[in-house]
Amino acid sequence: MQFHSDKAIYIQIADYALEKIGKGEWKPDDKIPSVRDLASELEVNPNTVMRTYDFLQQQEIIYNKRGLGFFVQENAKNIIHTQKKKQFMEVELPAFFESMDLLGISIDDVVQHYKNKK
Numbered sequence: 001m002q003f004h005s006d007k008a009i010y011i012q013i014a015d016y017a018l019e020k021i022g023k024g025e026w027k028p029d030d031k032i033p034s035v036r037d038l039a040s041e042l043e044v045n046p047n048t049v050m051r052t053y054d055f056l057q058q059q060e061i062i063y064n065k066r067g068l069g070f071f072v073q074e075n076a077k078n079i080i081h082t083q084k085k086k087q088f089m090e091v092e093l094p095a096f097f098e099s100m101d102l103l104g105i106s107i108d109d110v111v112q113h114y115k116n117k118k
């Protein structure tokens with residue numbers, strides 16, 4: 001995994017986990033890789049992965065079964081979808097509209113481009 005300096009590593013690992021859940025590679029109630037296994041796979045310190053797992057637990061994306069490991073919450077995909085939609089609507093879309101204004105791109109241009117992508 002390539003890490004970027006614009007975001008904390010534990011957040012980038014969280015994004016990786018969210019992607020795995022979103023794509024259905026990690027399903028509800030599936031056991032996810034142990035802290036050590038994921039740290040080894042991603043070549044990071046286990047403390048960083050633990051911080052990621054703590055972060056995901058706080059968001060109710062994963063849960064811990066003492067002595068067994070971490071598992072995907074039943075409704076994790078819905079939580080992720082809601083969070084990503086909010087992020088898109090509040091951060092990405094306003095930036096997109098600002099770029100449209102700066103470049104003189106109309107909503108009709110965007111709609112036409114969207115229709116042509118299919």
